[in-house]
Amino acid sequence: MAPVKIPDIVVGRLPLYLRALEIMVDDNREITSSQELGDRLGISSAQIRKDLSQFGEFGKQGTGYNVSFLVKKLKEILHVNKTWPMVLVGVGDLGRAVADYGGFTPRGFKVETVYDSDPQKIGKQVGTFTIRDASRLGDDLAKNGIKIVMLAVPTASAQDVADRVIKAGVTAILCYSSTSISAPSKVHVEYIDPVLHLQRMTYYMR
Amino acid sequence: MAPVKIPDIVVGRLPLYLRALEIMVDDNREITSSQELGDRLGISSAQIRKDLSQFGEFGKQGTGYNVSFLVKKLKEILHVNKTWPMVLVGVGDLGRAVADYGGFTPRGFKVETVYDSDPQKIGKQVGTFTIRDASRLGDDLAKNGIKIVMLAVPTASAQDVADRVIKAGVTAILCYSSTSISAPSKVHVEYIDPVLHLQRMTYYMR
Numbered sequence: 001m002a003p004v005k006i007p008d009i010v011v012g013r014l015p016l017y018l019r020a021l022e023i024m025v026d027d028n029r030e031i032t033s034s035q036e037l038g039d040r041l042g043i044s045s046a047q048i049r050k051d052l053s054q055f056g057e058f059g060k061q062g063t064g065y066n067v068s069f070l071v072k073k074l075k076e077i078l079h080v081n082k083t084w085p086m087v088l089v090g091v092g093d094l095g096r097a098v099a100d101y102g103g104f105t106p107r108g109f110k111v112e113t114v115y116d117s118d119p120q121k122i123g124k125q126v127g128t129f130t131i132r133d134a135s136r137l138g139d140d141l142a143k144n145g146i147k148i149v150m151l152a153v154p155t156a157s158a159q160d161v162a163d164r165v166i167k168a169g170v171t172a173i174l175c176y177s178s179t180s181i182s183a184p185s186k187v188h189v190e191y192i193d194p195v196l197h198l199q200r201m202t203y204y205m206r
Numbered sequence: 207m208a209p210v211k212i213p214d215i216v217v218g219r220l221p222l223y224l225r226a227l228e229i230m231v232d233d234n235r236e237i238t239s240s241q242e243l244g245d246r247l248g249i250s251s252a253q254i255r256k257d258l259s260q261f262g263e264f265g266k267q268g269t270g271y272n273v274s275f276l277v278k279k280l281k282e283i284l285h286v287n288k289t290w291p292m293v294l295v296g297v298g299d300l301g302r303a304v305a306d307y308g309g310f311t312p313r314g315f316k317v318e319t320v321y322d323s324d325p326q327k328i329g330k331q332v333g334t335f336t337i338r339d340a341s342r343l344g345d346d347l348a349k350n351g352i353k354i355v356m357l358a359v360p361t362a363s364a365q366d367v368a369d370r371v372i373k374a375g376v377t378a379i380l381c382y383s384s385t386s387i388s389a390p391s392k393v394h395v396e397y398i399d400p401v402l403h404l405q406r407m408t409y410y411m412r
């Protein structure tokens with residue numbers, strides 16, 4: 001792909017661009033500009049042009065960006081021009097909402113299986129899934145070559161489950177538990193923690 | 207507070223530091239080091255020292271950081287040495303999980319009221335809350351001086367609800383809907399969208 005290392009902060013903005021562009025596709029929009037994208041995202045148009053130019057020439061001076069083409073390119077760059085299978089571990093209130101979430105499939109991800117360690121839950125249905133015994137996690141992941149796990153387990157067991165899935169070859173963990181996970185540097189960990197976002201905003205508020 | 211503008215990316219890491227330190231407090235830890243924090247967070251110790259030094263001298267060379275003191279300072283910096291009242295709009299599956307989430311109160315936030323526009327839901331209970339009519343949102347927010355709103359409404363109505371709450375004086379929106387919101391620059395908007403995080407990881411994966 002790109003010969004130079006792209007800063008993480010730039011990479012972090014690409015999914016925002018893709019999301020905004022996909023909404024434009026749904027609205028049958030054919031052309032957009034860095035100005036319009038910037039207005040929608042609260043990011044300067046210069047920043048958007050600079051970010052995108054690190055990956056190639058996607059727009060023409062004066063005519064803007066072709067929406068579908070840019071969507072296609074961003075999907076390639078983010079490797080979501082395919083569908084990534086994932087599993088979910090932990091089916092409490094939050095896990096249930098995650099399992100039912102309809103927004104993964106159109107954007108490159110699919111929950112294949114859900115797990116819990118609670119004997120009361122194993123074998124029960126949640127949405128279209130039958131909850132599997134979390135003790136099978138390691139074997140299942142290795143067998144199916146799954147690289148992405150979403151954790152919605154109690155805080156106290158997050159690290160233990162993370163260690164097990166990493167051992168089974170997982171390289172990306174999306175952690176809904178309110179704790180930090182230690183992982184080897186080759187494993188990517190992202191957190192869904194609403195309080196982190198809230199505190200990022202209150203810093204600026206009085 | 208600090209005389210120079212702190213980069214957003216530094217501000218964004220402070221809640222991560224606070225979260226890790228609060229877990230140490232729960233474990234009755236008194237002293238930590240930038241090395242230990244860094245190992246837990248996957249951030250270099252040099253980065254942590256540099257970030258924290260922008261706000262003052264919190265640790266001593268050789269003896270490390272006093273955990274409780276650093277927690278206190280970070281809470282002051284992030285303005286969560288008080289409790290921020292919030293409201294939640296939208297009580298679908300996801301909103302229900304957000305309403306029930308026990309992790310806000312210990313970390314500086316409290317859901318005061320939940321709203322929905324569905325006549326079937328208004329007046330019903332969700333957890334300890336009685337769902338209020340979303341048409342009252344503007345009046346309620348202004349009357350109670352609430353500055354933070356969490357949105358878990360359908361994508362198509364997110365902008366409309368955002369416009370209304372901003373008009374009522376809200377300056378921080380945590381958006382669980384998978385769309386971007388246009389807001390004046392004085393309003394902070396953060397997104398909880400698992401796919402944004404997943405795509406940030408697949409960028410690095412083959």
